[in-house]
Amino acid sequence: MINETKQCQPNLINETEAQNQSELTRRDVLLMGAVTASTLFTSKAVAKAASQASIVDTSSSAEPYIAKDFAHLLSKKLEGLSQSQISQHLKLYQGYVKKANEIHRKLKDVDLVSANPTYSPLRELLVEQSYALNGAIYHEYYFANLGGKGGEATGDLRAALDDRFGNWSKFADYLKAAGKSMRGWVIVGYNTRINRIETFGLDLHNVYTPANIVPILVLDVYEHAYMVDYGIDRAKYLDAFMQNIDWEIAAKRFMAAIKNPCCLVEPVA
Template sequence: MAYEPKNYDHLKGGALKGFSDSQLDQHFTLYKGYVAKLNEIESKLAEADNTKPNYSFSEYTELKRREAVAFNGSFLHELYFENLGANASISPELQKALDAQGGKDKLVADLKATALSGPGWALLTRNRRDGKLHTYFIAEHHLGLPIEQDLLLVLDSWEHAFMVDYGIKRPDYINAFNENINWAEVSKRFAR
C-alpha cells in the first residue's frame, strides 16, 4: 500500500496568522518528500534480502534504519499541520487535564521552552502510564520518541518550518504557532 500525502492547502490564503503561503508551500513540499521516501523504502524492503543483516552494512539494514525517519517524518508533519487552525475550543475533559497541571498557559509556555531546546520536535502528550500531560523534545524523527504516549500537540521546530517567514527568529515563529493552535483537534486527540 502506498501512502498518499494529504492536502493542507486550506491553511493557506491567510488562514494562519504569521504563516505566509510561501512558507507553507515549502513545508508542504518537504512533507510530501517524506511520504515519497517512505513509499520508496517500503517498496525496496519488500524486495530486500533480509537473510544477512549486519550492523556495519547491508541494504536491508540501512533501509530498516531509515524507515522510521521517513515514517515519523511523514506522520509527525500530518499531526503538525492538522493541529494548526486557530480554534480555541477546548473540550471540558482536556481543560480539566490542563488545569490539573497548572493550566493551558503554563503547558503552552513549557511547550515553547521545549521547542527552543533545539531544532527538532516539541510534543505535548498524555502519558499512558501516569495519565498526566507531558512535553517532550525529540531531536530527530526517529530518536527519543517516548513510548506509551498519546501525541496531542505537535510543534515542528526545525528551521524549515519557519525560515522563510522568520529567518533565525525561532521564538517569533513559536509565538505565531501558539496563536494558531487548533485546540479542537487537540481535544479530539485527547478524547481518543
C-alpha cells in the same frame, strides 16, 4: 502499522464520532483506568477507525502511503505564517510520504544474507523507514493542529493540562521553552503508561521517540518550519504557532486517546 487491528494513532478515528462521544468530567478522566476506558470503544468502532487511516491505503495499491491534503492552510490566512512558508513545508512533508513508499517497496526484496549492525541494506532501510514514516506522521499531526484561532484549550483537555502544568500561563511558557530546547519536534502527548498528559521532545523524526505516547498537540521546531518567515528567530515563530493552534482538534485527539488508549492490551499467553 498496516492492517493492524489496534493502531496508536488517534487521527485514525473519525473526529466527528469522537466529538459525539459523551463528555467526561475531569474526575472521570483522571480516574478512568486504561483498560476500562478501552471497553467504551467497540470492536466495530476500532475496525471503522482502521478503515479511515490517514496515510495508509489498505487496498492492494503498490504505494501504501498517501499524502493528506492540507491545501486549506494555503487558502486561509494564518497569523504570522506566510503562504510561502506553508507551501514549502507541505512539499517537504509530501517528500517524506514518497520516501516512506519507496522504503516500503524496497524492504520487500532487501537482501537478508548481508544483515549487519554496522552497515547492511536491511539496516539502512529499517533506520530510514522510521525516519521517513515519522516524518510523514508528525507533519500530519502538525498541519492538522494548525489553522485554528489559538487562544486556550477548554473542557477536559484544559483540565488535564492544568492538572499537569498548574495553569495556562505555565503550560504556554513550558511549551515555548520546550520549543526552544529541541531540534525537531515537541509533542504534548497522552502518556498511556500513566494516563496523563506530558510533553516530549525529539531531535529528529526518529530520535527520542517514546513508545505508546499519543500525540495531542505537535509542534515542528525544525528550522525549515520557520526560516522563510523568521530566519533564525525561533521565538517569533513559536509565538506565531501559538496563535494558530486548533485546540478543537487537540481536544478531539485527547478524547479519542482516553477512550481508546493504544497498546495496553495485556500480552496473550
